[in-house]
Amino acid sequence: SLGMTALFLDLEQKINVWRFYTVLRVSSPMSWGSWILLLVFPAIILLALTGLPAGFPALARWLGNLPVLGNIVALVLRVCYALRRPLAALNVALGVALCIYTGILLSGFNARPFWHSALLGPLFLVSGLSTGAALMILGAGTKAERHLFGRIDLGLILVELTLVGLFLIDMLNGTALQQNAVSYLLGGGGTGLFWIGFIGLGLGLPLLLEAAMWWRSVTIIAGFASVLVLVGGFLLRDIVVTAGQASGWTQLHNQFNPALLDNLRNDGEDPNSRF
Known part of the structure; x- marks a missing residue:
């Protein structure tokens, strides 16, 4: 999050950042990096949700008891737990891509x-x-x-x-x-x-x-x-x-x-x- 914030603040034309995500240029490391950075955050959040009931049971119960949203939260937690292995594999792939793309970009x-x-x-x-x-x-x-x-x-x-x-x-x-x-x-x-x-x-x-x-x-x-x-x-x-x-x-x-x-x-x- 800190790195993404620093990258955004370094942009001279911040209002045009959305243009990165209008196309994926296969030959451009910067284009790949932009998409990787965009996908990393939701993937990490979903993986974190798989361990929320076991790691923070009080927080999971509180979220599950929220009016209106409680049932949705409980469903999301169950789905994430059921997909924990695919989510872990996805995070590994994105993590490797995130680590290596910066070096490829500079080279x-x-x-x-x-x-x-x-x-x-x-x-x-x-x-x-x-x-x-x-x-x-x-x-x-x-x-x-x-x-x-x-x-x-x-x-x-x-x-x-x-x-x-x-x-x-x-x-x-x-x-x-x-x-x-x-x-x-x-x-x-x-x-x-x-x-x-x-x-x-x-x-x-x-x-x-x-x-x-x-x-x-x-x-x-x-x-x-x-x-x-x-x-x-x-x-x-x-x-x-x-x-x-x-x-x-x-x-x-x-x-x-x-x-x-x-x-x-x-x-x-x-x-x-x-x-």
């Missing part, structure tokens, strides 16, 4: 060398799954549940570290523009936040803490590690967006120099004849 911006990598989608997906597991640890009702999600998050952090490493290798072996863009994390302005904040505190320390709790979970340590994972997930997105905005195709003159085209034209040569 489509060819004008930003730092974003132009196919690894951003999987990286955002695994990061979203990891932060989701961390949130489940914080809200776990039993020690066994907390321990299970701690082990799951441990594996996800290892995968995320692998993807981050592959992303750096991909950038360093890419074009001169991509090498220049990734230097923001390797000695540039984002070095400290990336290595100390994200890699060290957001991934490395939680990894060590969760590995130490492989056989036995400790509530305080598990909660602390989960908070660090959530902070790391935020830092990843902040760093990727900031580094992408700091890079561009026009920053290296040996790659982009309008004066060279003017010189060719002044010499009477067609600039496209060489290609």
Whole structure:
């Protein structure tokens, strides 16, 4: 909800937001994202209603006793409970799509060398799954549940570290523009936040803490590690967006120099004849 509100406030022409939902452009990640965001909320609400009678019986009884609406509420709760498995599967599919679409959207911006990598989608997906597991640890009702999600998050952090490493290798072996863009994390302005904040505190320390709790979970340590994972997930997105905005195709003159085209034209040569 906070994310959707921030996206809406960032729109310059807020009154035209409805135009997103007049068509679905299959080739547009932004169009897919708009529809995914629209569908996520009702799907989450319906899934939450499946557990309302068992989790909050007093609230369920109060809603069921409401005049006029009580019978409708009771019917909706019964239908949601009967469809709990399909609703759970729908939420899983929408959750995966929601996690991955942001990375795919950014990777489509060819004008930003730092974003132009196919690894951003999987990286955002695994990061979203990891932060989701961390949130489940914080809200776990039993020690066994907390321990299970701690082990799951441990594996996800290892995968995320692998993807981050592959992303750096991909950038360093890419074009001169991509090498220049990734230097923001390797000695540039984002070095400290990336290595100390994200890699060290957001991934490395939680990894060590969760590995130490492989056989036995400790509530305080598990909660602390989960908070660090959530902070790391935020830092990843902040760093990727900031580094992408700091890079561009026009920053290296040996790659982009309008004066060279003017010189060719002044010499009477067609600039496209060489290609």
